[in-house]
Amino acid sequence: QTALIHRFNGISFTVRSSPDLLKSLDTVDAREDDILLVSYPKSGTHWLAEIIRHIYNCKVTLTSPIEFGDISRVKELNNLSSKRIIPTHLDYNMLPSNFKVKQCKTFYIIRNPKDVAVSMYHYYKDNPNLPTIDSWTVFLELFLKGDVVCGSWFDHFLSWEEHKNDRNILFLFYEDMKKDLPKVVKKMSIFLEINISDSETEEICEKSSFTEMKSNVEKENSDSNHTVCALTSNRKLIFRKGAVGDWKNYFTPKQNKMFAEMFNKKMELILVLTHIQNCK
Numbered sequence: 001q002t003a004l005i006h007r008f009n010g011i012s013f014t015v016r017s018s019p020d021l022l023k024s025l026d027t028v029d030a031r032e033d034d035i036l037l038v039s040y041p042k043s044g045t046h047w048l049a050e051i052i053r054h055i056y057n058c059k060v061t062l063t064s065p066i067e068f069g070d071i072s073r074v075k076e077l078n079n080l081s082s083k084r085i086i087p088t089h090l091d092y093n094m095l096p097s098n099f100k101v102k103q104c105k106t107f108y109i110i111r112n113p114k115d116v117a118v119s120m121y122h123y124y125k126d127n128p129n130l131p132t133i134d135s136w137t138v139f140l141e142l143f144l145k146g147d148v149v150c151g152s153w154f155d156h157f158l159s160w161e162e163h164k165n166d167r168n169i170l171f172l173f174y175e176d177m178k179k180d181l182p183k184v185v186k187k188m189s190i191f192l193e194i195n196i197s198d199s200e201t202e203e204i205c206e207k208s209s210f211t212e213m214k215s216n217v218e219k220e221n222s223d224s225n226h227t228v229c230a231l232t233s234n235r236k237l238i239f240r241k242g243a244v245g246d247w248k249n250y251f252t253p254k255q256n257k258m259f260a261e262m263f264n265k266k267m268e269l270i271l272v273l274t275h276i277q278n279c280k
């Protein structure tokens with residue numbers, strides 16, 4: 001089991017992100033027209049990537065995550081000649097500084113962490129690249145401790161939340177996308193400075209619907225190197241339920257209380273940070 005995971009900077013990564021690559025991320029070049037897609041796993045990364053691909057009419061290269069693979073990734077990314085859409089699960093501190101300097105347009109997608117936990121639990125159960133999990137109860141404890149791949153949801157979110165007012169970063173909510181996708185697609189296209197008509201917006205929404213994406217992936221031959229999530233070995237595992245509020249089917253009242261306590265404790269930090277910023 002331990003061979004599946006290693007730690008880097010105190011965060012768990014699968015062995016599919018090699019330590020050599022993680023150490024060398026700063027040697028990846030960054031370009032002004034790169035688009036970064038940032039997420040904690042299971043927050044809707046594939047969905048977001050599909051929408052962006054269609055906004056660009058598929059004339060862009062959606063790479064696998066910057067932290068996925070071995071050291072040869074650096075060269076591969078640097079050699080790509082087309083416009084790059086680069087997904088990543090890295091927290092803000094680990095994002096290579098080149099991307100910060102270039103102020104690349106960045107999306108950060110957030111999903112209710114309770115639904116993220118449930119989605120990730122299923123993913124752990126079905127994915128041969130991740131350690132075996134005995135039960136939901138055990139998994140939730142690991143999730144709350146941040147002892148899962150990509151570390152703590154709370155720390156990941158907080159590291160990016162601090163930058164929510166940066167002009168080059170757009171925060172999106174999974175739940176908003178479920179409620180009114182055309183509105184979110186419009187917002188994304190405005191941020192990307194691309195004009196799309198109402199009918200194009202409608203088409204993009206259809207092409208990136210859960211059913212459409214699920215059926216497309218079932219038809220394709222699985223290529224484990226073509227992934228937008230560094231945990232993925234099989235894209236067919238991604239499209240499970242695609243719903244809001246599935247957590248209600250898993251959390252006991254006690255677990256819900258435990259989660260709320262952790263949430264409140266961690267999120268207090270935001271209030272402190274906002275206060276400090278306002279005092280400047």
Ligand code: A3P
Nearest residue numbers: 042043044045046047119209210239240241242
């Ligand atoms: P569930 O496991 O709750 O179904 P990621 O892409 O970051 O790995 O996130 C995967 C989650 O997003 C899964 O959640 C998946 O079903 C959901 N998802 C993927 N495509 C979607 C879509 N088009 N619409 C809604 N949810 C989608």
